Amino acid sequence: MKNKFFCVHAHFYQPPRQNPWTLVCRQEIPAFPYRDFNRKITDECYGPLSLPKIKNSLLDQYVSAYSHLSFNFGPTLLSWIEDHYPRLFTAIIEADMISKKIYGEGSAIAQAYNHRILPHCSHKDKILQIRWGMEYFEKKFKRKAKALWLPESAVDCETLEAIIACGAEFAVLESSQGISKEGILKDSQSLEPYYFASSENPGKKLALFFYNKELSHKITSEISDTEKYYLRIYSSFSADKDPQILSIASDGENYGHHLKNGDIYLASLLDKIIKDKKIALTNYASYLKLFKPQKEIKIADNTSWSCPHGLGRWEKNCGCRINPSFKKQEWREILKKFTDSLLKETENLYYEETKKVLKDPQEALMSYWQCIDERRPSFILSFVKDKGFKPLSPKEVRKTLSALEMAKNAQFAATSCAWFFDDISSIEPINSLKFAMRSVEHAAFLGKDLTGLFEILKPVRSNVKNFDFEKIAEILKEEQKSVYRALFAFISKALLGFDVPFETHCGYGFRILIQKKEENTVFFQVSSGEITTLIKKEFFAKVKRINGNLIFSAKESPFSDFEKNIAQKEENFEICADISFLRDEDKSMAEIFLSEKEEDRKRAKFISACANAGWDFEKAFKAFEIIEKDEKPYGLLESIPFSYDYLKHFLNLAAASKNREQKERIKKFILNSHFSKMIWKYVFITGDNYDNEKSISKK
Template sequence: MNRYICIHGHFYQPPRENPWLEEIELQDSAYPYHDWNERITSECYAPNTASRILDPDKRIIDIVNNYAKTSFDIGPTLLSWIKTHHPDVYQALIEADRLSQKRFSGHGSAIAHAYNHMIMPLASSRDKRTQVIWGIRDFEYRFGRKPEGMWLPETAANLETLDILAEQGITFTILAPRQARRVREICEEEWKDVNEKIDTRMPYMCRLPSGKTINLFFYDGQIAQDVAFRGLLNNGKNFAERLTGVFSDLEEPQLVHIATDGESYGHHHRYGDMALACALHHIESGKLANLTNYAEYMEKCPPTREVEIIENSSWSCVHGVERWRGDCGCNTLTNPGWNQGWRAPLREAMDWLRDNLIPIYEMGMASYIQDPWQARDDYIKVILNRSAQNEVILDGSVQSVEAFLSRHALRELSDDEKTKVLKLLEMQRCAMLMYTSCGWFFDDISGIETVQVMQYASCAMQLARGVGGEDLESGYLDILKRAQSNIPDFKDGAQVWETFVKPAALDLLKVGAHYAISSLFEEYPETINIFCYTAESEIYDLNESGIQKLAVGKARIHADITGDERLVCFAVLHFGDHNLIGGVREYMGNDSFSLMRQEITDAFMKSDIPEMIRLMDRHFETHSYSLWNLFKDEQRKVLNEILEPIISEIADSSRQTYEQHYPIMQVMRELQIPLPKALAATAEFILNTDLRKSLETEELDLEHLQKLVEE
């Protein structure tokens, strides 16, 4: 049979991690999940590893791993998160690639992904190359093989980008049909313009300026649109028949293939994973076509035609790549009257910052590293594992920070010199993460995606200052002032910076403040990991008097990624409830610390609160902190702890009200009279509480449960 079908899923989420913590903080908009990655994993990434196929009577007849029968890419930053937070899903993804190699003539279905979803045609040549190298190394580390294909973010392409893919050994990529300019038979001279109507049922060879070639697959745009936006996933059988309906009656090999956001299969469309599983089952069981992936099809049916692409084109902007650098008119269509004039100055600000960080990087590395840019390309081997030992099996060898430095250093480096080198490399990492495409995709500069890329820029500038580089913030903000927000309260990019970005920035002192404040609410061991930092207690005194607590001490705060560290001292007083004040500063020396420790402790023992506050002001000056300086998850945890007795009191009072007035509520129910809102709310609260408790018991009391449901 010469009919082949390939369904490609592009699985990606923008980096949501706090740039200073390397973890995603609580996102209330994703409730009841902790954050959007958790929510989408539950709705899409996990279900596709074990998707149900139902018979006409809605009974499960099979459970399948969809990834093993399709083609897929997963953004490296997302895959890193999945490995940490859902190792079972991660292993299922790796296993799917292994299974697909058996199914598809030795060709795995996973393809690589340019590292952090940067719009490649708008990137510098150096950044393009690093993005490709990092994407390949990340793939090799995870899947244990070299990638054959690579997904380009937003399928944005130009010849230089394709040339770099080919240079690094990538044999194919996937583009939208409107990205093809003209085609011809290989070895023929006459070109034919395709006008966005290229025959998508075959691969094409593209000749590159270097003399190399790369193969291109142009997906079926109409079916992809119907999957993503027009409800084709409402019925798996219809989905399958829509795919098979594209085949012609010709005997020559034909490939029907689509590419969409992988999140279509479960997140954007509920039970989309089951529609996909059903479609694949219908195709296979009915022998309607052979399922394949791109690499297998390319081996069986090499290109017979070549293509020229439309440079600087993409799948999600009809204007090419203008959505990521200008006010092209593309937006989410949810805010009529708004404009995206802010995109150009934001791009200009990022380019200005990137260019000004280069001399800081090159000059900073000159005394320590042989080739700074080769070291940056190789730094992915350190990024792949942030554990204390930092060992990564890659290319048949054990990698670590020390191994990395020994490969690239001009000589043996001191600890301070190693820290400086790592700060410079992290600065460059942030300088690429700040180009993540989502920062330009949406409607306003105040959006969370844009704030995220600006936070990466802030982190890069902070690291530059930390190695003695020029403070670039004022120059950066001068450009951002031209980026006008559509929301009057936010004014422009500089105001967005002051409102959302600057307050989010962390340093070791703020990490020390988090450690000191949170230590009042949970007992810490001598050494504790706080996200990507380690706090080591050297002195810790805890005094309690009624509901009041005082913690005084000193601790060493260590940045696990760069090796930077500070010795801090602190005094934190909790009055009860949410009332808390604290002081944290760099260690002031033994004599000053002993005096502070003695004076504040004596004042606490005398219950002299005004004197304690005065002493904190004197010893810590402007370095004062409160409950609001806790990192978001810990802040919520502490507030919940404070609220627990309050909620318990409200629950007891509500139950008393419910039981006291239960007879009259029963009478009203029998007479079909609606309950007053106050009583209805009380009854709902109590019944829901009892239902939850009943369902949480080890032995379910069905009779009691039935009674609650009837109530």
């Protein structure tokens, strides 16, 4: 029996990127040509890692890298993958099942739900984050979670006590976070698991694995040289004949996103280890089943894997930065003070409101991840009614759901990524503040004004010129108009007659109750329902078409005032704007269908042909030919909204088609586009041309 075991842990995670009003990911310019980083990293990393690149002799089949890794997927990422790449989601779940056949135990472990820094959380919030993460894991992976990945590997004793209380068997930390009798744990001392003895629950223990710090830090610089990195791994074992486990851990995004071709380098390393047979690949759960920890260990409180100053990166200007010219990080302390205050205020308000109607407000909140995951009105209604100690009126249902959403958005506002990067103007801290604003809106619905909390942010200073508190306030004010943007987009689609053949997601459901036209103006009465809170509203809107533009005016108003509103002037409406008010693809779509230019007519023809074709491959292929046969096909494609989603749609259809010539044309077209990395999806579905795909990835 081998005594040398090796484990690679990959931490896959993205923060919640969705707009908290519409539940749709906004366009993220740095991700170009992709509309957001979730799509970009899926094509560069999460997708390619699902391809069967590694021969497993035990199963006599090729399996994906996921099946040989230890890994965790953050719920805010995995739920997005489930919505947008259901086949990939299934492959990730199946990889865990395959790993159980290979190792005897599944490789996947849970993660604290939305990646908050657990030592910064109150005891209640620690339990909330851990339970949400572990229970989400159990639902998706169809088994109980044996372990929890700590966001940023941030730890203190209270966090470990909370993990024990929630039923986990082990956790993973960096070697420097352990304290043995001799002092800080060295990499050479991390070749065995230890145990943390609970002081709150005497007799209970948590196994702790410590990954090799030096080897983990060298992944991105050395893994491209398989032989060299393999020798470094092998030489890190001791000559001792007792069982040893050497592990490395890093962000899973290293394997294809941060490091180009990282997925191929990882597969090469795993394949080398399997074929060499000197080291046995394993996962933590399997090793723990065979070899129990024998030594107790203490941990270095308030430490992490990505800040040498403990937890400084998430609470002050500790010196951690990516861009050396961005030296102002005092905003981190101010932002933490703001989110701490928000969490405290919303927690108090939540319990004050829900104790009136819920049997157990705390347990309802602990279970609320189910509604975040399901997002079906029927499920959400059933959930909240089941938690009540009496039959709830419609008003009580809406207020209870608003209280739960208020608490959820406050949690999301405190996601660790808000502090990780260099400046308050970055995507992540701004997203955090949007979740905070949404939480404050829910508080207002419950009768409490928390807008004064934003005054805490006034001293914020950015490294970017002219980006200050006033700019932040302006951004948040615009985001509060999201329901009107969604309404305008819905009406524009109905008025101009365009649609898409693939699913688009929105946090609102709209329905036209009445439509009336007078000359160049169309009047609408529209009902709206929020998916998360079931709050229903009615809006009156009018749209006037003038010189290739749409002038949109709207306000919240009951059906009974429809005729009276027709005569109202624009100054009596809450919103009056043209198509520049729309965002991203919605704006581009409206501009195309309003334009008389020849190029826009081509685009409109393509969009309409795709919508009419739906999932009929032959009709869709004719729509594809509109692009393919154009003089400048890729230029035309890039100018069409949802260009990535159209290609993804064609690729899905091509993969299922029996027409070899047509599917090869689509495949070739995609390979020459900005989105060539999307081809993993074709290979994943069909199993065709794997060698060709591999060579493409190496370019």
